[in-house]
Amino acid sequence: MHMADALVSPAVGGAFWAAATGTIAYCSARVRKDLDDRKVPLMGVLGAFVFAAQMINFTIPATGSSGHLGGGLLLAILLGPSAAYLTIASVLMIQALFFADGGLLALGCNIFNLGVFPAFIAYPLIYKKLVGHDPRQSRMVAASILAAVVALQFGSLGVVLQTVLSGVAALPFDTFLLLMQPIHLGIGVVEGVVTALVVSFIYQARPEILESTLQQKPLGDLPIKSLLATFLVATLLIGGVLSWFVSENPDGLEWSIAKVTGTPELPEAEHREHQRLAKIQEETALLPDYAIPTEEGEARSAATERMGTSLSGLLGGAMTLIVCSLVGVFLKRRSAAQRKEA
């Protein structure tokens, strides 16, 4: 599942942007150091292949629903970790821009969830270890199912954590986790099977493609240290920035509860001034019936005040929307007229 802009907070989005751009810089340097410029067109075309393959659906046995290839693990198997990571990141960027799938601020989260786990964990630590130098079909199937499941479990855990940390959605952590992990277990198994089918087909047709990647030893000197450092920086950023945000403005819910229950009393003078202004405004208002009647000397109850503000919020909101669309229509007319003249 893609993380969406609508669910992400700036702190979480920013932290994962930092993590994703750091990893992209690192992988770019590695791919460049490889000096294998055969890979340059290959990465690009394989990224496009993922889109093409996603146009072809298949029915999932026993459920009757249809699915499509995710492609992360397949790219890692074909290209090796760094190149696969860059390819996955580029695919996600196109999806974010052309389909608004996820969104631009959540792009960092998505690259992290769908890129780091298949390319740097599932492929090198599971698939490669299991398959080794003996890519028999049964092994390959088992390895890709396991690798895909692990990658997707981590990925969906990432989505859950990012959503809960952002605090826009109200789903509690445990409920969301119980909702996401089983679904992604199923998706992971299907992804693993499909990846295995494609990989074994390629192995039968052109084994040298897979062998060259398997024999690459990019992991021999994969600096786990710098990878861990990236994770650490991301964690610190999230922790630091988030806690700062939290202490700065109390949580939305707390804030609204505070508004409901115990609003601090206004000083008497200011209060009187406030009411005087309110009275003037009441007299000048176009819709005075909707105003909350105030009694002298008695503070307005929080509930009615809230109702007043929410009502004016609704009304003002509607008017704002009308203004925005009028501006749009006006500008459109004007630019159309200008084009006609030109």
Added chain:
Amino acid sequence: MLSIDGSFLDFKQLDLLALRQTPVHRLDPRAKVLTTLCFIVCVVSFDRYQISAMLPFMIYPAVLMAVGDLPFGYILRKIIIVIPFALLIGLFNPVFDRQVLMQIGSLDIWGGWISCFSILIRAILTASAAIILVAITGFPAICEALEKLKMPQTFAVQLLFLYRYIFVLTDEGVRTARARQLRTFGNRGLGIRHFGSLVGHLLLRTWERAERIHMAMLARGFTGEVHSSRRPSHFGRTEVLFMAGWITLFILLRLFNAPQFLGGLFTGTMP
């Protein structure tokens, strides 16, 4: 089948919109990318129960669509497609958050409904910002802007390659899917077993294509850089004005709840 072709054509059309010649299309892409990011951060930074203060942000997509001469219906359709994804999670809010925050008559409105509606507005605003950015800038120009903003060159080359072949290969994918669909009856043959060899063949063709491309590139002296003659751009006074104007407006709208104030003038409640 229609939907496959449809989504593909949709994709092409967005790309074609970037070829128009309007004042916003002519701006330096960096200005547009940075302004869009700033817009999204401002929208997303609102409190989870905020609705009214977010609405004035609609002015940004509205103005860009008008000045950029973008078809409103088309952009709207693209936004509607992506909203369910965010809303799927947002719809859980009313289940878990039943704090009564507002009353209309005798009807209690839970905090969950308010935050769910807030998520809907966030989704509309952020999705429209991303789609409009592509429609008024074009993907190669966005890559160029990001490269000037210090994105690694290898990644920029990767993005340009992907973009160049995406149309060719999705075309092939669509044709493959159509050919298979015409040969199936009901769900027979659409299963997972034949998918492997079908996609495997597509992958092999792709691989061979990459090899041909590589040889052609070597023959033309490829050294790891992609040179392309794009629209010459320069970050001038118009760009500075564009960015400064919008970003100031975003910050003002973020700090002051304009609709609340506007509504207050009419209902007579103090903001």
